[in-house]
Amino acid sequence: MEPLRPQRRTAARVLDTLTPALILLSAGAVTAEDGGAMEELTTEKEAEESHRQDSVNLLTFIMLLTLTILTIWLFKHRRVRFLHETGLAMIYGLLVGVILRYGIPATSYHNKTPPSCSLKEGPVSTVLLNISGKFFEYTLKGEINSREINNVEQNDMLRKVTFDPEVFFNILLPPIIFHAGYSLKKRHFFRNMGSIITYAFLGTVISCFVIGNLMYGVVKLMQVLGQLTDKFYYTDCLFFGAIMSATDPVTVLAIFNDLHADGDLYALLFGESVMNDAVAIVLSSSIVAYQPSGANTHMFDAAAFFKSVGVFIGIFSGSFVMGAATGVVTALVTKFTKLHCFPLLETALFFLMSWSTFLLAEACGFTGVVAVLFCGITQAHYTYNNLSAESTQRTKQLFEVLHFLAENFIFSYMGLALFTFQNHIFSPIFIIGAFISIFIGRAFNIYPLSFFLNLGRRHKIKGNFQHMMMFAGLRGAMAFALAIRDTATYARQMMFTTTLLVVFFTVWVFGGGTTPMLSVLHIR
């Protein structure tokens, strides 16, 4: 493979903005006349090849999941608790990532170097290419780094398994969040509603600003030390704070559930982590919206800040209303149509209505996650009672399976991403700074708020509960999803790498340490 690389590089480097470069590679140039049939055949074969490649990619993930399931069974069978299934999925993902990265030789692309041409306007979503008289349509996949250009052709498989955030947000996330809402234990949840909202809203905002400001300090330090090679704005730091403030309900709660630990603590942790996913999404998109347009300052601006707050409240309440409304509509439909004579139709309707909440909210510019969470709660509260016996069971099981698959998929994907994502920027100072500031941010969330909440609560939140909440601040799928959504700039790439490491560390160490920690803190 090696001897070919220099040539490929030159081909890629001819790219230039000033000369409208048209690269003619030696391989292709067929005349329009006799090439018709052959070209058609090539396209067909290429389509088939790409179909096969897609199948292999999907298969990789499915095999990973299968392996995870079998190992989970083994662990459950042997009562191993130091490693949770999500941690396991991540480890398998890592291993496959390593294999893909280092085990598979770069496929021979010697006559497949991506050709290129120049345009002087902004990136557009669709481009037409005139190739030997035929027009081909190309769609934008994303920006790539100049560093990356040399890699483009090196390992196609690696890039193919890098996955579309759209898939995550529209397909994998909704069932997870919906299931959380649908299977919520309402009594404990509503009893602790005030505290949950305080932690989730106020706490997350505090944590976001604490982390953001600390990280800004770290970034300044890096600039002084000359470790930063590109721009890193204050708003980027705040964005990082928002990403890092979403705690993950998955791991700790699964263990809590297995151990039947204290109901109130469970409700607090669960409620906080579900709600703050939503808060983090809204926060991060508000911060992006808040970036003062046109200007280069990216600094703090009071007017823009209050606008953000307004946006935040508007989005949140809109999503809440939308989720609850769809839930109520489903409840009314199931009540008045006697659909329960046909459980299959009922289940399908239930499924579609719940999913449509998510999409409806996203389409209106609200937050689908918040909407689907409240939709789940409403469905459980109202619709559930109208369903036929078969449907109640069917819907529960359906969402349980979907949730399980989506969750494990995400965690194994995270493992995979560490090696397959090609733009990692590892900055030790930034990473260490992130770990410290996340810890401090979490502390600023839990302890002061618990103090104030205890002033008003009848059942005080005890010290050991507070330590447990502090300890249980894992970062998981949501942080990852927010970080991968945009990895175009230097700052975002560094954040993505750091986020991945934080997720790995917290899931393995804190997740694995939950059971010992519970007994250390005398919680039962």
Place this chain on the structure above:
Amino acid sequence: MEPLRPQRRTAARVLDTLTPALILLSAGAVTAEDGGAMEELTTEKEAEESHRQDSVNLLTFIMLLTLTILTIWLFKHRRVRFLHETGLAMIYGLLVGVILRYGIPATSYHNKTPPSCSLKEGPVSTVLLNISGKFFEYTLKGEINSREINNVEQNDMLRKVTFDPEVFFNILLPPIIFHAGYSLKKRHFFRNMGSIITYAFLGTVISCFVIGNLMYGVVKLMQVLGQLTDKFYYTDCLFFGAIMSATDPVTVLAIFNDLHADGDLYALLFGESVMNDAVAIVLSSSIVAYQPSGANTHMFDAAAFFKSVGVFIGIFSGSFVMGAATGVVTALVTKFTKLHCFPLLETALFFLMSWSTFLLAEACGFTGVVAVLFCGITQAHYTYNNLSAESTQRTKQLFEVLHFLAENFIFSYMGLALFTFQNHIFSPIFIIGAFISIFIGRAFNIYPLSFFLNLGRRHKIKGNFQHMMMFAGLRGAMAFALAIRDTATYARQMMFTTTLLVVFFTVWVFGGGTTPMLSVLHIR
């Protein structure tokens, strides 16, 4: 909107092969220096816009399905039988297609005309664009017709809802076919195995060649009449024969199931239509592979023909073995792991293993549909008995829901495609020819084969059964899927349009006429 169109057209027409055109639109050109922050913001906003658009598209389909479900319920409630749910889904799809096409004004794209540039090599899958010093990666979406270029910017929504055949083949199809295999009534099926295989294999091949040859006559006639503006080869006609030979199990069988009609007739029809889906896939891809490479003849060639037959047998048996093997592996795993203590894991494993069969077969170049069908049969025969009570129910229900959703999605999509697909070529002669030759092809399949089969059968296939099988030769999802897979050339576009019309007609008329037909033929 109107006044803008001429300008847009000019922009699109500047495309030229000979001059390496670089189109500078007036809107974009920002200098690299100060444009950084703004550009980033634009990209972010564009990404958000595209996310919202995607949500709206998905939402459209979900709303369609919801509406279909509610109407199905109404029909079932009122015991309406003249229109089956699939026909209904198609009608709703049609309506939404009309609305999208004529109801929504063309979005204002005056500064979003797709820019373009020229390359002189064959189409490649990835292209790099250098835009103001940044590199963007574009992936090939497909060839577009010169006719179409003027439409590209006219209605983006229309093009967005045009769906990726990949999604169909990898996601929607497997659950439908698997469910067919999994819920097969084995006794009747295996009793009629010989006849089913005869109809499905021999019959489909006969039908394919009859239709192909008749259509070649039609094409010749069109050439004489000057109705054909582009190439249309003999192999294209055979390909059309292969597409059109796949009968659809959905509609008629659903009605048979509701009426509890004769078990043997059910088994014959079901077995034939499931197996011939697979046969049609293998046939059509063999025909594509058979197109003599390089040469322009596209005519009959004995050596290549036998090669095709070899390919056909190889693919079919490979798929069969692979499907059965995965089924057996799942059965062994569930038998020996005591996984049944954890029904959720068991269901998830079952689901993943079954899906992976499909992907594995596709990745190896076999036919996923055949593999997944036999996997379903094996799973039902062996694995089913090893599952826990909860899992048996759960897997059944899970696949039932998936099957229901996928099926209705496909049918409403078919309705939608009539108006949203932008390259329809309506050729009355071709369409009439197709209807006639499909009828003849079906007759050549059923009557002669039934005659020969009756020589050997103990339970003869009676005349009224033969007429019913003749009548029940609906074309459905599989024909559509095969036709949409490649719509690049003129011939394929004409086939696609014709296929859609044939599907509509047969589903509505034959599907709706099943109940009356059964009583006319005195079948109970």
